[in-house]
Amino acid sequence: MPDFPAHASPAITPLEAPRPQYRDRTVSDLKLNHEDGNAPPPLISPAFTPPRTPSADTDQRHDRQPRSIPVAPPSEDEGQQPRLLQRLPNVWCEVRARIPTTTGQEMFLHLYHNDADDKEHLAIVFGPHIRSKSLDAPRPGETERDRMIRGAYVGTLFPGRTNSRVQQIRQDAGVASRPSASYLSALNVPEQTPPSAASQHSSDHSEATEIDSSYPLELGPPLVRIHSECYTGETVWSARCDCGEQLDEAARLMSLPAPTPASTPGSEVGEHQIPSAKLPSCGGVIIYLRQEGRGIGLKEKLKAYNLQDLGHDTMEANLLLRHPGDARSYGLATAMLLDLGLGGERGIKLLTNNPEKVRAVEGPNREIRVVERVPMIPLAWKTGGKMGVHGPEVERYLATKIEKFKHMLSG
């Protein structure tokens, strides 16, 4: 018997926790994985494998425009109808700010308030073409500085700037007449357009129309992701779900350069060299809804995780806690998209696997049209386990999404 110090406990065999018996099949059982048999390598440690940020240098094979699937308009006899609010909530963008990202691309974070809940929902806007009407509309008594502080400015802020409007940009650039579209685009300034049907919600004040924007027709329907908050998957490296990876992938796709001549690296617009990191991207919007845990909140989701460790799947766990399997609705997202000028005939391309989301985001009167769906295939499947979240928990989670939530994950 070795000499242990007095405080040492006698060596005992640690209690072997019985492994929970899961009744669900895993994704591997469903034969949807590209790899057969070879389990992907485990995550090393969250400290060394932070969630991926959208990056131009991540897997070049995926640097193409995303594959999308046309969405048929809804028919009367469709079986299960999504939960739709009778009327859309009122939403308004309180403030926005430019966020340079680790990839060199910039995005504008828009913070929204609404009259349906007291949460701060967000719109993460990529590219220069999408602007919030409620943000741009003038507010009583505000100064130009107030407008710049709340983000209702055109172009880029710089020390000493005194005016939020486009004329100021022209003067600073020494451009007497109306600058070219590509020059404005390089400055992140939307082109001035006459008020259109799509801008019918804007205020008719001259300031608002001056900075009205439109998403260029040649870019096709803008790419949109409606993303529900997931603290565990996006912040603390959880491998129980693929939420963090989905957020990264959406941002990456929206940062891909737009297929226009101006997007050629090193291209020049007049005398102005456009830095490649600032080349215009196709852009798009991630509507980030504070719907933690499919709407049940973090506390309840953590309880659900414990139930999952006791052998239940993600849907059963919600039901055992007396919550719906999915407690979300998408009226806020619809209203935010309208405020961002994405209503109307042209429609949007929605990045999702969730069939309910496709219909629900269209709103009670089809205010938004989802004309194409872009599937979100887990990165581990696309890369044969080299990248992305993998492990038994996420496999069970994905299997339940396919089997019980009817997610269209096989493409």
Ligand SMILES: Nc1nc2c(ncn2[C@@H]2O[C@H](COP(=O)(O)OP(=O)(O)OP(=O)(O)O)[C@@H](O)[C@H]2O)c(=O)[nH]1
């Ligand atoms: N209640 C509960 N919520 C979860 C769990 N795992 C992730 N979530 C939440 O699920 C939401 C994301 O939903 P998903 O089902 O992954 O995806 P989706 O938004 O329905 O569909 P996609 O658009 O295809 O991603 C986020 O709010 C997460 O916090 C879980 O085990 N239990």
